[in-house]
Amino acid sequence: MSSPPQRMIRRDAEAQIRSLALGFPAVAVIGPRQSGKTTLVRSVFPHLPYVLLEDPDTRAFAEEDPRSFLIHYEKTGAILDEVQRVPELFSYLQGVLDANQRPGQFILTGSQNFLMMERISQSLAGRVGIVKLLPLSMGELARAGLEAERYEDLLYAGLFPRPYSSAVHPRDFYSSYIQTYIERDLRLLKQVQNLSAFQTFMKMCAYRSGQVVNYSSLAHDCGITHNTAKEWLSLLETSMLIVLVRPHHKNFNKRLVRMPKLYFTDPGLAAHLAGVQGTDDLIYHPLRGGLFESLIIAEFLKFRLNRGKESNLYFWRDKLGHEIDCIIEYMGWDPIPVEIKSGRTPSPDFFNEIAYWNELSGNAPDRSFVVYGGDRSQRRAAGHLVGYRDLEPIIRYLE
Known part of the structure; x- marks a missing residue:
């Protein structure tokens, strides 16, 4: 054929x-x-x-x-x-x-x-x-008539152009991609002598998609030093394969987590590094939430980069475990909180952290958002519920 x-x-x-x-x-x-x-x-x-x-x-x-x-x-x-x-x-x-x-x-x-x-x-x-330039955005795919039926399709197939413009299967594309990156690109860098250990490191990073980075744990799992883990993570970040989202500075007299959160700029790459075998595997996969969060964070980042702007994305988490997945710095105004939930069925619990943040900060519900895995966007008393295909209400704060 x-x-x-x-x-x-x-x-x-x-x-x-x-x-x-x-x-x-x-x-x-x-x-x-x-x-x-x-x-x-x-x-x-x-x-x-x-x-x-x-x-x-x-x-x-x-x-x-x-x-x-x-x-x-x-x-x-x-x-x-x-x-x-x-x-x-x-x-x-x-x-x-x-x-x-x-x-x-x-x-x-x-x-x-x-x-x-x-x-x-x-x-x-x-x-x-x-x-x-990062891989395709969901909007670019939709305008080309290539919109995915389910977000799990995006998490598995990713958003690199090649699988959408040719007959190559995502599994084959990512297998070749990972080998090319490790065996070709990294050989030009003196910082990486052990390519096999680096591949293990990439896999361990994939398992941590959407999590706060613990350098000691990451180094231990890969059999490398703490400093090597930091150096290699910096390489992946400079390669634009991952993005490290830094914690926001507002503390409201609370002790804050100081380490960044790790996201892959393409969820398909993370899924294949983690050994996901197909779209259906992701329905109950423990990585689904982290990959979905990566998808949405990458969408926000692409909007900024495509317009020649740097990231204005942060996250907020205190020592009590309260967390806002994404904080958008907006033109000197008060920051915009965005929670990201992979569930398709709206739940009042989706807004728990938003309510906590708003009580601390005085932020208004009409400047508060939850992105979820469903399709219906709604205005709730606690804030805006936004379907993952309809990010326009949030995009205006990324201008």
Whole structure:
């Protein structure tokens, strides 16, 4: 059976990329491998020559004679894909951009964000507009006619574009993805010598999706040191495979938890690392709540990043165990509390923590939200009940 034709899914980040290309001589689109960076920039800039620096011959030319390599594109500009593979180019590119201030000359992409950002800050600071691209959002899928029937489908299949634009099964995609990341990307980093231990570490992180990080417990379970656990978690965060949501500072005279919460930016990756075998496994799986929370947190984060903004997401938890899953900092106003529940049937208990927060903070119910696994959004006395497909009432606070 032949594969279906590749489907182009329009990305929300397109408008921000076009805007930056009108003001900066270069634009960098960074994000996890396979998040759709190349497809996006080639669709936005079809007139620019496309240069893949993972191609051995092209990379050799750029490494051996970077000045002559760039001369080919001084007049036309170019898309330089996986540009971090040739670090020497950044210094020479600085000279080209300074000599010709024309906006939108070079579009740079990279999946090894730790290397990309280091090179940009060293050589191209002030010359490059930056967009961080995560996998697809639920809204992007829905507009493409690919909306999932159940959220468990999203938790298992994830939101990377490839399984939606081709015939590849999510199981095969993630198996290849994990091996590529570990065996290819991490080999370029001196911090990881034991790749097998790192794969175990990723699995242990997946089991902790939606939980407050306990570095000592994580290190113990993986047979590594406390400092190594911190370092490796930082690598996953810089790779944009996870996000560490920091605790909010408001304490209301209560002692607060100081460690961050761990979320995967794609729930499908976490599900496959944790050994989930199919969508139906997730109906009663102990990880379902954490993966659902990851899905919603990632949706909020994508909205910000697609518009060129950094995260404004936090969580709040005191030593008594009271917790708000997500606190949104909103333009200097009082923060917005959001609870996240995977249950499909609304329950008054959903609002217990919201009520506790509002009593402490003086926040109003009309600025309080519970996202749940059902479809019906309702206005309740304690706050807004929001179906997971209908996040618009919350999105306005992410602007």
